[in-house]
Amino acid sequence: MASDKIISISNIKVACGDCSLKSLCLPLGLNREEMHRLDQIIKRPRPLQREQFLYRAGDTFRSIYVVRSGSIKTYTTTKSGEQQITGFHLPGEIVGLDGVSVDIYSCNAQALEMTSICQVPFNRLEELASSLPGLQHQLHRLMSKELLADHEVLLQLGKMSAEERLAAFLVNLSNRSAQRGYSPHEFNISMTRTDIGNYLGLAVETISRQFTHFQEVGLLEAARKHIRIIDLPKLRSLAGGEAPCESNSNPKVQA
Amino acid sequence: MASDKIISISNIKVACGDCSLKSLCLPLGLNREEMHRLDQIIKRPRPLQREQFLYRAGDTFRSIYVVRSGSIKTYTTTKSGEQQITGFHLPGEIVGLDGVSVDIYSCNAQALEMTSICQVPFNRLEELASSLPGLQHQLHRLMSKELLADHEVLLQLGKMSAEERLAAFLVNLSNRSAQRGYSPHEFNISMTRTDIGNYLGLAVETISRQFTHFQEVGLLEAARKHIRIIDLPKLRSLAGGEAPCESNSNPKVQA
């Protein structure tokens, strides 16, 4: 089932040209002509350098973006200057939906490394969606999926211990790695421990300690940005029995 | 500006019949005929009793709902049986958008008190949205607004102390009370302290202690479910300098 999905992903990816628009055009059976129309409205700005902003909180909202390669973090800031990372966005994923509600981006979006993106003007996308019901529905699914991902993190921040949070975070990254066709056991992360701590509501030191703890019990190896998960099942169980559906594979299909 | 908005709200509410569909048809200048078409697809199921479920996690997704009166909480559960409340939904607000992404509701939605709702079949809504660009856009705004609200809570759970979280929570409720045309200083809450604690990632006892603390310093009076805020500005400043845009008034308008 899962592998089946993977295969169809790469098929469509090919059909879809180079692009990482699978998030948008993937599960919605657009035909070639429709895909072409979608492709028409997409721009490909020059890649972002590390630390460069894709947009800042307060900027006028015009487009959403699809990450093609690299990664982007989004974060809000409090009056007191503290920042809270709201998400990490990997290739194939969407950035910018936070801007829709008031035509102003509410987050800052900053590249964690050299990152290339597709730009999708939102008003054009809405126009197109009016005539392509499948596209419209897919757009809605994407937004809803963001909600689910946020609820997932809400659960982590609200109920989980430091150990469980980091486990859940790593499982999530593992799932997303697999979803992009890479190994779920070995991948590189682009964010610093500080970023992880910020995202998970924990101090850097706590993250670091948990990493060493996981290594001591033989769960994984973490050399800087390189992560190798040795006992994924155990990590999953630590993560609270498995995440419902984050931004990855489909859960139980019927009720 | 804000008051201006308020006025237009009540106008349209009148135009919109009894219904609490302001969330949907409000800021999007539908004319009478369009409003009528929207009204056509809406059902009004019998009210929910206290504790009754609107839907459960795993149910097939078909509709979103607008709260007309009463209130609803949505929550997810972990494998281990713990639950995390993801939101409280008051009159005029939307419930059920979490179901869009995989055609299955991911949360449980349960009435906190006697609650009446409007049911909006989602596929019908999408059809209608295809021909009414304003409606489509408004739908997108609503979903995005949920994202912002979640990010707000993320920030609270990730960075704020117990005192700040409860303050932020009360300020949020105050804003929403005002938005519905009631006093921002005095309102009734339908959720228990346990619910509040669960939502804010704190123990019941902590909530209770913070309430008494707020009363000791003369910030507010809390008699069970009845809240009277005495020093709203101070409460706001405690809440981290003011929330960007939760599910209420518009923030700074330009960058």
Added chain:
DNA sequence: CGTACTATTGAGCGCTCTCAAAACCAGTGG
């Protein structure tokens, strides 16, 4: 007027934070 539930209050403990210092790494320039 019990019964069940919710809320409050107290005491002690533990997880995570804070502060501080050392180790490590990558890049730079002598």
Added chain:
DNA sequence: CCACTGGTTTTGAGAGCGCTCAATAGTACG
């Protein structure tokens, strides 16, 4: 090649916030 520098990561020790456990008080309801 090596010292230097700035950044990130790791490790240690102590303190505090919020949790847990437990008991009391208040409220709604039959």
